[in-house]
Amino acid sequence: xxxxxxxxxxxxxxxxxxxxxxxxxxxxxxxxxxxxxxxxxxxxxxxxxxxxxxxxxxxxxxxxxxxxxxxxxxxxxxxxxxxxxxxxxxxxxxxxxxxxxxxxxxxxxxxxxxxxxxxxxxxxxxxxxxxxxxxxxxxxxxxxxxxxxxxxxxxxxxxxxxxxxxxxxxxxxxxxxxxxxxxxxxxxxxxxxxxxxxxxxxxxxxxxxxxxxxxxxxxxxxxxxxxxxxxxxxxxxxxxxxxxxxxxxxxxxxxxxxxxxxxxxxxxxxxxxxxxxxxxxxxxxxxxxxxxxxxxxxxxxxxxxxxxxxxxxxxxxxxxxxxxxxxxxxxxxxxxxxxxxxxxxxxxxxxxxxxxxxxxxxxxxxxxxxxxxxxxxxxxxxxxxxxxxxxxxxxxxxxxxxxxxxxxxxxxxxxxxxxxxxxxxxxxxxxxxxxxxxxxxxxxxxxxxx
Numbered sequence: 001x002x003x004x005x006x007x008x009x010x011x012x013x014x015x016x017x018x019x020x021x022x023x024x025x026x027x028x029x030x031x032x033x034x035x036x037x038x039x040x041x042x043x044x045x046x047x048x049x050x051x052x053x054x055x056x057x058x059x060x061x062x063x064x065x066x067x068x069x070x071x072x073x074x075x076x077x078x079x080x081x082x083x084x085x086x087x088x089x090x091x092x093x094x095x096x097x098x099x100x101x102x103x104x105x106x107x108x109x110x111x112x113x114x115x116x117x118x119x120x121x122x123x124x125x126x127x128x129x130x131x132x133x134x135x136x137x138x139x140x141x142x143x144x145x146x147x148x149x150x151x152x153x154x155x156x157x158x159x160x161x162x163x164x165x166x167x168x169x170x171x172x173x174x175x176x177x178x179x180x181x182x183x184x185x186x187x188x189x190x191x192x193x194x195x196x197x198x199x200x201x202x203x204x205x206x207x208x209x210x211x212x213x214x215x216x217x218x219x220x221x222x223x224x225x226x227x228x229x230x231x232x233x234x235x236x237x238x239x240x241x242x243x244x245x246x247x248x249x250x251x252x253x254x255x256x257x258x259x260x261x262x263x264x265x266x267x268x269x270x271x272x273x274x275x276x277x278x279x280x281x282x283x284x285x286x287x288x289x290x291x292x293x294x295x296x297x298x299x300x301x302x303x304x305x306x307x308x309x310x311x312x313x314x315x316x317x318x319x320x321x322x323x324x325x326x327x328x329x330x331x332x333x334x335x336x337x338x339x340x341x342x343x344x345x346x347x348x349x350x351x352x353x354x355x356x357x358x359x360x361x362x363x364x365x366x367x368x369x370x371x372x373x374x375x376x377x378x379x380x381x382x383x384x385x386x387x388x389x390x391x392x393x394x395x396x397x398x399x400x401x402x403x404x405x406x407x408x409x410x411x412x413x414x415x416x417x418x419x420x421x422x423x424x425x426x427x428x429x430x431x432x433x434x435x436x437x438x439x440x441x442x443x444x445x446x447x448x449x450x
Contacts, residue, residue, distance in 0.1 A: 002402055003263070004383045005028075005029050005030065006029070006031075006051040006052070006053075006121050006124075006419070007031045007032075007048070007049070007050045007051055008025060008030060008031070008032045008033070008043055008051065008053070008054065008117060008121075008243065009033050009035060009045070009050040009053045009054070010025075010032060010033070010034045010035070010053075010054045010055075011034075011035045011036075011037075011038070011040075011041045011053065011054065011055040011059065011067070011198045012034075012054075012055070012056040012059075012083070013036055013037065013056065013058075013059055013060050014056075015036070015326055016439055017056070018036065018326070019114075019345070020035055020110075022052065023046060024110050024114070025113075025114060025117060027336055028094070028424065030117075030121075033048075033050075036154065037059055037062070038061050038062025038067055039061055039062075041053075041055070041067070041449050042273070042315050044276060045071070045075065046275075046276065047276055048073075048276060049075070049191070049211070049237065049238070049276065049277075050080065051077075051079070051080070051085055051121050051124045051125075052069060052078065052117055052121050052256075053056045053078055053079070053103075053119045054080075054081045054082075054083060054113075054117070055068070055080060055081070055082055055083070056082075056083055056084065057082050057083070057084040057091060057095070058085075060086065060272075063099065064082050064084070064095075065082075065091065065094060065095060065379050067253060068080050068082065068098060068099060068100055068101075069098055071148050072098070072099045073218075074271075074273065074275065075227055075275075076122050076127070076228075076230065076309045077100040077124050077127050078124060078235075079121070079123055079124045079127075080100050080103060081099060081100065081101050081102050081103075081113075081116055081120055082095050082100050082102075082103050082104070083103075083104045083106060083108060083113075083178070084105060084106060084327065085105070085106040085292075090292075091103075093387075096256070101116070101119075101120045102116050102120065102125065104116065107187075108430055110373070116293075120217045124265065124336075127414045140354060142242035144181070144185075144329075145159075145178070145182065145185055146322065146325050146329045147321075147324065147325055147326065148321075148325065149319040149321050149322045149448065150319065150448060150449075151314050151450070152318050152319065152450070153324060155311065155313065156185075156310075158187055158311050159182065159185050159189060159311070160189060160200075161187075162186060162311075163186045163187075163188075163189035163190045163307050164189070164190060164191060164421045165309075166280055166308050168280075168281045168282070168305065168306050168308050168309070169183075169186060169281075169283065169308075169309050169310075169311060170260065170283045170284070170285070170289075170306050170308075170309070170310045170315070171183060171282065171283065171284040171285075171310075171311045171313065172244075172284070172285055172286075172289075172310060172311070172312050172315075173286065173312060173313030173315070173335055174315050174361055174427065175286045175315070175360070175361070175363070176314055176360045176361035176364055177313040177314070177362060177365030178361070178362045178369065179244065179284040179286075179313060180199075180244065180284070182190065182284075182311055182313060183195075183199075183242045183244075183282045183284060185281060187240045187242070187256055187280075187282070189345065190240065192238070192239050192240050192278065194279055195237075195238050195239035195240065196235060196236055196237070196238065196239030196240070197240050197242065198232055198235050198236040198239065198240070198241050198242065199241055199242045199244065200213075200232055200241075200242070200243055200244065201244040201245050202244065202246055202247075202248040202249045203244075203248040205248075205249075206448060209313055210249075210250060211218075211252060211253060211256070211269055212229065212231065212234050213231055213232060214231050214233065214256075214257070215231040215233060215256070215266055215267065215269055216228075216229050216230045216231030216234050216268040216269065216271050217229050217268055217269035217271075218268055218269065218270035218271050219230070219270075220270065221268075221269045221270020221271075221386050222269065222270070222439050225312075227364070227390045228268075231268065233266050233277055233279065233381050234258065234268075234275075234277075236268050236279050237260040237278060237360055238279075239279065239280070239281060239282055240279065240280040240281075240282060241270070241279050241280070241281045242283075242284070243281070243282070243283050243284075243286075244283075244285075245285055245286065245288030246283040246284065246285050246287075246289075246306065246448065247285040247289055247292060247298060248287075251297065251298070251299065254298065255299060255302070256298035257302060258299060258302040258305055259300055260277070261281065261302075261305050262305065262398065263414065264276060264277055264278070264279075264339065265277065272307075272447040281306070282357050283306045286399045288319050289307070290303070294382060304358065311378055314362055315334065315357040315358070316361045316362055316364075316365060317357045319448070320446070321448070321449055322417060322449075323353060323354060323365070324350065326362065326365060327350075327365070327369060330365070331343060331345075331381075334369065334370055334373050337372065340379070343373065343379045343380060343381050344379065344381070345380075345381045346380055346381065346382045346383065348382065348383045349372075349381050349383045349385065349386055351380050351413075352383050352386055352390065352391050353365075353368075353386070353390075354413065356390050359402030368386065368387060368390060369381075370441050371385075371387065371388055372385040372424060375433045383394045409437065411443070411447075412447040412449070414442070415429070415443060415444070415447065415449065416449065417435065418432055418433050419449070424439070426440055426444075
């Protein structure tokens with residue numbers, strides 16, 4: 001989708017032309033800025049991103065064709081329209097060959113130039129969308145944030161509060177706990193939801209090319225750099241960049257990333273001119289970054305800069321009341337992919353799932369359910385469909401391995417069943433359980449049931 005507003009830069013040494021185009025082209029959706037020389041244009045572009053450039057082919061300090069080549073190299077999404085009073089057909093052919101969107105001779109028709117500007121902007125949007133699609137995560141989007149536990153409700157509260165802002169977010173938690181789900185939730189609820197969302201796991205960055213992958217590079221800047229390349233920062237411009245496992249970023253790159261966060265500027269490898277960017281940053285880590293700071297493996301200033309707003313995701317073992325809902329959600333999605341009905345889970349299998357500690361968290365649960373879906377009988381997942389090591393470890397948590405669950409586990413499950421039966425009405429649940437309402441509230445707090 002195209003953004004609601006866009007910006008145009010007009011470059012011409014004739015003040016009358018600048019005033020005319022600024023007055024006639026500016027609308028509520030289109031802002032227009034002007035520059036009277038190549039140098040002034042570079043200064044403008046160094047501070048702000050433009051979608052369309054209109055440039056005279058002859059300037060007191062620059063040649064329009066040279067500027068075209070320079071600007072197209074530095075800003076691959078910008079569309080450039082050249083204007084001239086000389087009508088040189090050779091220049092027109094050359095301009096189109098090296099990437100001009102159009103070539104308009106003076107005196108020009110204002111209606112025509114406005115139409116060309118609008119079409120150039122639409123092409124600029126299309127170019128950006130295509131490049132973003134090629135570099136965005138291609139896999140199926142992660143699941144929604146599933147669950148009704150107090151911790152999940154608190155996560156939703158934090159997401160809804162921080163999503164509309166522009167502050168960096170640091171998502172922490174064990175591997176497999178769902179940090180990517182929270183990142184997607186923040187991006188989806190933000191004002192940048194229709195803009196590029198670039199995802200990169202820092203642990204997968206190639207060590208030798210990591211600076212180039214992050215910042216991009218120019219042709220010839222190092223061996224193997226046969227052409228100009230955008231980096232993650234360029235692809236994410238105007239959108240959101242999600243850097244997963246930020247603790248894996250080499251220390252020598254952490255200082256460079258800190259400068260990007262503070263100055264909102266960066267330089268491609270081999271490039272002299274800095275570029276300005278407009279990016280919302282989200283970070284995630286399963287590491288203890290504070291400990292990394294103490295050990296000297298993580299930049300202290302970067303840690304404080306990215307830890308403006310921290311969202312800690314609890315492990316699955318601390319929110320087991322969400323497990324039935326999670327299982328239903330995953331099985332529904334996977335069964336649809338397999339073209340079959342959503343299976344049910346036997347009571348014995350559910351007891352085993354609830355008794356297990358899930359060291360691999362939600363990711364491990366999803367993998368176990370996918371395996372169990374293949375082994376289910378008559379569309380029912382029994383304990384025989386579960387991995388034996390899971391059933392065995394769950395059994396170890398029973399007293400003496402005799403099949404008797406711990407009393408607290410039975411009580412917690414019984415309270416949950418009562419609440420579900422009475423649709424969450426605590427008064428009715430307490431009466432059915434034969435306990436007072438205050439006693440029920442104490443037990444709800446004890447078992448982290450919301």
